[in-house]
Amino acid sequence: MIEKKLAKKVLNLLLESGGDYSEIYAQKRNLNHIKLENSKIENITTGFELGCGLRIIHKESTFFAYVDSIEIEKIMDAARVLKSALDSSSKSKILDLTSKKPGFEMEAKKRPSCFSQSEKSELLFKADSSSRNFSPEIVQVTARISDLEDEIFIATSENTSVSASSSKVFMAVNAVAGRGNEIRTGYKSIGGTGGFELFLKKSPEELSFEAARMAVAMLDAVNAPSGSYPVVIGPAFGGVIFHEACGHGLEADSIIKDASVYKDKIGKKIASTCVTAIDDATLPYHWGSYLFDDEGYNSCRNTLIKDGVLLKYICDYKSSKKLKIDISGNARRQSYKDIPLPRMSNTYIDTGKDKPELIINSVKNGIFAKEFSGGQVDPATGDFVFGISEGYFIKNGTVSDPIKGATLIGNGPEILNKIEAVADDLDFAPGFCGKGGQSVSNEVGQPTLLVSSLTVGGTGI
């Protein structure tokens, strides 16, 4: 996208500011969103984004600017403005910008651009009829498909350059069921890096069927209880518990600011022995995967917690320098308009040995939280919440009545020590994670697991 010769010029101009590090991040992106509601394709949007972000790091400070163009004159203009934010004390560097090679392949088989909008619309219609055929109680189906093709060029004063392209596809179905005055919802999504071959894993019909099943099942829901209960957390999206309770607190920017309960805990036991947690951006074709992070480093598989012992933080270039730790390949940004931050990729609790049925059988009076609507954490205190969207009572080791949506609330370090059993049914689910106003693709994962006690926020008292 940008010639190396020109990139060097820009990087050196930025370094004239006296900065320690300079960077160019150019991006070209085509996006499509198609939305079906009321059994109609309501809208189709196509977007084209092109631009370039420039960054200087000087000691502890980051200076950032961007332009909606990749024309060299415009980039140079922006570089001059950015440079003037610092004092000039020239420091040029000889750069040869070695091109980096990706560590693995993630080529799309059916690229979004080779797939017509009508073909994509067909997938949405299939999803719509699948939900509506499931039950006459389904009153509304909202289905959407988003795809993007992305090309990036990164060059940094660390003497590297990266050119990479990738594509992503995401589909979500929200089914609404109604009975009398009651309305319930069911939501299912699938997402991956790559192309429309994603639907070989799970068809739009299956996805939609699941959403409809959930919505209809919840029509029979009784009030959720309140108070502390043992909670069996279902596989896949259940991984949001680790994402919130621990993952965010391991992001190195919180560690640096003394705003994480996991500060100074490397090498210490912070979780039950049955917990091994991994952040792996190299899982081929997963939603949170990438070949290079947004600072041009190769993506990595990082074991964060091994048998309950904390091994690693999640970092970007700046935080790795500050904490004097190895780069973990976790710098991520929403687009060229944003500053990269240390973020999770595909984060999961690794598979265990127990059988999911046996874990449920072991609970006398508790909750089975099967699906979730998301969560939130305050990394400084470790307090987190996450919402159950499909849950059931467990009575005498058997799953019984469905319960209405309820929030689970707890404290990260406490909960990690209350994980008593981890099953062998590891699965993943895609999501979007927001931090510092930026949303990035994130996958969570886990097998079925048991938490000995968690506060369930129902209305039944």
Next chain:
Amino acid sequence: MEKEKNKKYSDRNTDIAAICEKISEKVSKEKVDQWEIYGAAYSHNEIDLYKKEIENLSFADTRGIGIRIIKEGRTGYAYTSNLARDAINSCILKAIENSEISDPDENNVLPLEKEDLFLDPEIDDDELFSRKILDFSTHDKVTMSRELENAAFSSDKRVSGINNLIYEDSISETAIINSNGFSKSFKSSSSFMYISVISRKGSDVSTGDYFDYKRDPSFFNISDIAFQAVKKSTSLLGARKIKSLKTDLLMDPFVGAQFLNVISGIVSADAVQKGKSLFKGKIGKKIFSIDVDVIDNGIMRGGMATQPFDAEGVPKGITTVFEKGVLKNFLYNSYTARKDGVKNTGNAVRSSYKSIPETGPSNFYMENGIKSFEDLLKKIDRGFYVIDIMGVHSGVNPVSGQISVGAKGIWIENGHFAFPVKEVTIASDIFSICKSLAETGNDLKFMPSGGYTGSPSLLFREIAVSGN
């Protein structure tokens, strides 16, 4: 010492209206029934401060356009952040292509003047754009940020750190031009300051945040931002769980505003028409048991969501959503108004030029009651003063109406604060919680949340609080 120069915003009009005009000349030659061009230009400056130093400093000067095409009742949309000729040409083509694939709907028509509920409002340009924002250099903003940090540390010894300290401002210009002859633009400014404070006592940690949001930074009361954040954080030190019970709930105005933000989604005509609103068929029904008014005021003086016209160019005005607790009106954009055969309330919103107009609130608030916060407090024998809630996006289902969110605050005994509480949830559902609203305070406060949402302190009776 920082080395940044005195960069200020330059006072210039962006050429976004002219760009839209130029594009319109091209689009009008295409074989389409209707077209609309939405352009946005935006200058933005953000400073994150940490330990007196700039953590991040960013500048942006950005533009983008979105093109909506209607052809035989089918809508297509495309946008581009790049305004080079080729990009614009392919954007037009994409919008037309997309319109050929979406399904037709007779209500897909651009707004018509005769469908407007309101006349063009008279809003002073100064009301939306404060020229004073041009007087502040990056250096001034960094200095203000440092003042805020100092004020936080010096106001209480228990303050141990700052989670986030953000100064952010922007100048934006929005232009809309369409095939019905509409062509207008407006300019606005905003500045925002936010601090999240960490305080400690022994091994106990607590956080608290506060903000200010105005047309320019000269309105900021820095010591108050610091004071409020520190008070929130330190008042929760030593917090504990309580036993599950049903009890009175006193919501802080900002918590109330988050509740009203949920309500604003449920009164959107779009949700109602698609069977995703519990308020469907409830116009004229008493939803709150007390006589409260809830207003969507698109032209409110001092309202940060105030603008002359909505995201489709329809005049903004004042819509009474609830009057004396009775549901009166839904909020409409052009599509939903035509579908219901009613006048358009001017509630089309877009998050940016990247999206088609949807329906949403502007300055949306519950009117003040007459009692002071202290009066409300005195009315509570045993109850929970909720200072902060967590997990609204995951714990409130606006479609089913179920509410279950994390909460922290202070336990109340005999009209007085007793001890801080954390790690509990509050749970209810939309109809029940509206019914259990018993009193409103006279301390209306607003916060940015989609629109600009406001609430006084709210007293609810008998709400489920879950703890041990």
